[in-house]
Amino acid sequence: MSPKNIVKCILCDMDGVLRIGNQPITERIQSIFYYFKQLKIQPIIITNECRYTNHKIYEDLLNMDIIDKSIDIPLITSANVCKSWLENYVYTNNNLYSKFNVCVIGEKGLKTNINEIKSVVLNVNNKYCDNLDTKNILVLGSLFNYTQNQKQIINEWLSNPETLIVKTCDDYTDPEDNCILPNTILKQHNRTAHINTGKPDVNYTKEIQKLLKKYNLQNTKSEEIMLIGDSMNTDIKLGNKMNYKTTLVLSGNTKINDLGSYTYKPDYIIPSISNIKLLV
Numbered sequence: 001m002s003p004k005n006i007v008k009c010i011l012c013d014m015d016g017v018l019r020i021g022n023q024p025i026t027e028r029i030q031s032i033f034y035y036f037k038q039l040k041i042q043p044i045i046i047t048n049e050c051r052y053t054n055h056k057i058y059e060d061l062l063n064m065d066i067i068d069k070s071i072d073i074p075l076i077t078s079a080n081v082c083k084s085w086l087e088n089y090v091y092t093n094n095n096l097y098s099k100f101n102v103c104v105i106g107e108k109g110l111k112t113n114i115n116e117i118k119s120v121v122l123n124v125n126n127k128y129c130d131n132l133d134t135k136n137i138l139v140l141g142s143l144f145n146y147t148q149n150q151k152q153i154i155n156e157w158l159s160n161p162e163t164l165i166v167k168t169c170d171d172y173t174d175p176e177d178n179c180i181l182p183n184t185i186l187k188q189h190n191r192t193a194h195i196n197t198g199k200p201d202v203n204y205t206k207e208i209q210k211l212l213k214k215y216n217l218q219n220t221k222s223e224e225i226m227l228i229g230d231s232m233n234t235d236i237k238l239g240n241k242m243n244y245k246t247t248l249v250l251s252g253n254t255k256i257n258d259l260g261s262y263t264y265k266p267d268y269i270i271p272s273i274s275n276i277k278l279l280v
């Protein structure tokens with residue numbers, strides 16, 4: 001059944017859906033957002049990108065004519081989710097530890113978010129701390145390049161089994177192909193993360209729900225929310241978990257022949273976001 005006239009909110013992935021690198025996926029993407037506005041559909045951009053600040057991402061999307069200042073389009077990055085997760089972790093565990101020693105291996109977007117946390121017990125630091133009353137947390141984001149210095153720091157932190165490992169993204173490939181992902185680094189060390197703050201993790205869905213509340217959309221039924229994404233294991237998985245309507249676009253990470261290797265399916269498949277008017 002077509003979801004036409006039902007959808008009230010569109011959760012839209014960014015890379016592979018709206019743009020690849022600094023190129024818009026298609027011309028006139030802005031017109032799609034005008035169309036959503038006409039239909040009173042609230043768009044929200046949800047991305048596992050954490051290298052850039054929200055400010056820089058907005059600036060880039062404006063420069064690429066993907067968005068327009070006249071339309072309010074909130075943005076959630078996995079760096080924003082990481083900040084919320086860490087704030088909450090410190091708040092709920094401050095009876096167990098007197099200090100939280102946090103090493104951030106990431107770019108400006110991630111570092112800015114973590115540095116915004118106001119807590120006297122949280123210390124951002126590259127040195128592992130041996131005190132028993134200190135919780136050591138390693139936050140791994142996506143990187144432009146992986147320096148020798150970062151390798152040494154990660155070696156030290158990952159060699160200690162007590163380190164709590166947080167990653168900002170569960171992807172294994174990036175449509176841009178020039179970024180070093182947390183999973184790539186962890187695989188080299190034969191380690192896995194304890195916490196994921198990227199899609200499809202529950203930490204991410206909590207942030208989406210917070211934003212829906214802010215936009216008075218908290219009572220929206222799950223079938224009235226559509227998620228558009230190009231990655232099966234992050235976007236479509238999250239959408240299916242939440243019972244949202246899911247639309248896979250074939251303009252990014254996933255090709256039609258890949259679908260057979262997944263046990264779950266999107267509700268709809270379209271070549272690119274420019275075909276979304278067929279569905280909403």
Ligand SMILES: [Mg+2]
Nearest residue numbers: 013015016230
């Ligand atoms: Mg994507």
